[in-house]
Amino acid sequence: MEKKKKRYGIMGGTFDPIHTGHLVVAEEVRQEFNLDKVIFMPTGDPPHKSSKEVALGQYRYEMTLLATVTNPFFEVSRLELDRKGTTYTIDTMITLKEKYKDDVEFYFITGADSLLELHTWKDSDKILELCKIVAATRPGYDLGDMEERLKELNEDNKESINTITTPGLQISSTDIRHRVKNGMTIKYLLPESVEVYIEKYKLYK
Numbered sequence: 001m002e003k004k005k006k007r008y009g010i011m012g013g014t015f016d017p018i019h020t021g022h023l024v025v026a027e028e029v030r031q032e033f034n035l036d037k038v039i040f041m042p043t044g045d046p047p048h049k050s051s052k053e054v055a056l057g058q059y060r061y062e063m064t065l066l067a068t069v070t071n072p073f074f075e076v077s078r079l080e081l082d083r084k085g086t087t088y089t090i091d092t093m094i095t096l097k098e099k100y101k102d103d104v105e106f107y108f109i110t111g112a113d114s115l116l117e118l119h120t121w122k123d124s125d126k127i128l129e130l131c132k133i134v135a136a137t138r139p140g141y142d143l144g145d146m147e148e149r150l151k152e153l154n155e156d157n158k159e160s161i162n163t164i165t166t167p168g169l170q171i172s173s174t175d176i177r178h179r180v181k182n183g184m185t186i187k188y189l190l191p192e193s194v195e196v197y198i199e200k201y202k203l204y205k
């Protein structure tokens with residue numbers, strides 16, 4: 001008898017820092033697509049030391065752990081962090097496919113802004129063969145644009161891409177970093193544990 005495939009979501013991001021927008025999208029997609037779990041995958045540190053631009057991987061990893069630890073369906077992977085330099089999504093998907101063979105179906109979760117750039121992703125056609133993509137609405141990015149863009153993709157790939165409307169939260173890591181730098185409040189934009197962590201390590205000052 002054929003074994004039922006598991007369904008894993010992959011939520012990629014810089015998570016600098018992780019915030020409630022990310023968490024709401026991941027949880028909503030998990031529910032809608034009946035996922036067994038969502039694996040948060042913080043990106044590796046950029047190759048040239050631009051630590052001024054992106055907080056160290058270890059910080060981003062720990063914040064992502066803190067934010068997700070209370071959800072039994074959420075996990076954090078160090079796969080991209082433990083690779084040197086930037087890892088392309090295609091390389092991550094190939095690694096995951098090798099690890100889980102055909103036992104798992106992958107759903108790559110992105111916001112509308114990232115999907116609009118899908119055509120610039122390395123080997124986007126191959127990515128679509130290895131996983132389904134779920135693109136969530138994001139305030140400020142037009143879902144209409146997103147659907148227009150999908151039409152440009154060829155027929156075979158279309159069914160690999162799904163869109164989902166999630167409770168819209170106009171939260172971004174850029175805004176949070178800006179707020180911290182300017183001594184403004186970040187309460188409720190991200191979990192309290194992450195807020196305390198940012199204070200402890202004086203990030204984004």
Ligand code: ATP
Binds near residue numbers: 015109111175
């Ligand atoms: P930055 O401002 O530094 O780019 P960000 O808030 O966009 O940070 P990322 O780590 O770049 O966060 O995003 C990871 C993924 O989460 C991307 O696919 C992005 O589109 C999605 N995302 C981030 N914030 C939201 C949000 N508020 N609503 C929906 N999707 C989001």
Ligand code: MG
């Ligand atoms: Mg972003």
